[in-house]
Ligand code: HEC
């Protein structure tokens with residue numbers, strides 16, 4: 452009898468959960484990139500999960516956007532961080548009009564059009580489709596601290612919960628929920644903007660074999676990592692103080708980037724609102740050497756201090772261009 456129940460249970464769970472079952476048939480716009488790559492014979496990522504439970508996904512979404520959710524015991528979980536939520540620095544939607552490029556100018560336009568923030572860290576959308584995290588200058592500058600995160604998404608998440616978010620690491624169930632959520636916002640083929648000819652080519656794959664060429668080809672439609680170039684503040688003699696900047700663009704940066712954290716009631720006590728006192732303060736410091744100079748603060752950021760944890764991440768070249776910084780200066784100069 453026991454055996455029967457067990458057998459029955461496993462058949463049932465196999466039926467409802469269909470662990471690791473990959474769909475058959477032709478690839479279409481709604482096919483997930485992971486499904487495509489696995490059917491083409493690519494390796495499963497280390498962080499792979501086929502968990503599609505909607506409750507778990509919702510929990511993951513709440514952890515990412517609010518820092519807490521209702522835990523498996525039915526109680527409100529404790530905040531991951533007292534200072535930040537993940538979405539203070541990361542978007543959860545597509546933020547680049549062309550997934551093959553990390554271009555801040557195109558991103559700013561796209562953000563304005565789609566009414567989303569313009570942030571210093573990269574979006575969670577398609578995060579599970581990347582193959583490397585904390586790239587380039589993050590590896591150079593932080594060395595051993597970020598090394599384990601380079602090839603392992605779960606390590607990157609652990610690192611960011613503690614170092615970026617200044618909070619506690621996720622518990623196991625939270626990590627599972629977050630991974631399920633991240634897979635719910637992975638790339639779909641429609642995001643790659645394939646043409647009809649491309650779909651034909653893709654659907655010509657050989658089943659049950661490794662389609663090396665097609666795998667390589669499909670990976671040319673998106674970046675497998677977010678490039679990151681750190682900059683020193685631009686040299687004094689090269690600063691234009693907004694002379695050739697576009698104040699309209701600058702206003703946009705101010706509103707959908709700086710004010711994300713600096714508006715009243717947000718993550719810092721240093722408030723920057725849309726009033727002339729705050730903007731004049733920035734203007735008066737534009738030419739100084741202090742932390743209040745745009746040129747310094749944007750490229751250096753600030754550090755978390757033991758008594759005061761909130762800090763400002765620096766903007767890399769890929770997240771704020773030289774011209775955008777000049778645009779911001781031009782805007783500030785209008786006050
Ligand atoms: C104060 C800002 C900030 C907060 C809050 C924050 N992050 Fe990050 N995160 C960063 C920065 C900066 C990077 C490195 C740049 C990048 O994303 O490419 C990063 C990188 C990452 C990466 C690797 C991305 C990549 O492609 O290199 C992951 C994964 C990540 N964060 C997860 C999280 C999670 C989960 C949370 C919430 C618990 C969180 N982060 C909160 C700033 C932040």
Ligand code: HEC
Pocket residue numbers: 539540570571704705708709710711712713718719720721742743744745748749753761762763764
């Ligand atoms: C992810 C959140 C975040 C974003 C985005 C952000 N800041 Fe900050 N910024 C902070 C925090 C936190 C501090 C730490 C200062 C404090 O709270 O006292 C800070 C500090 C500063 C300071 C120095 C103040 C001091 O007390 O040292 C300036 C100036 C500043 N930010 C300007 C900007 C500008 C301009 C932008 C947009 C280009 C911007 N910040 C974007 C979070 C942010």
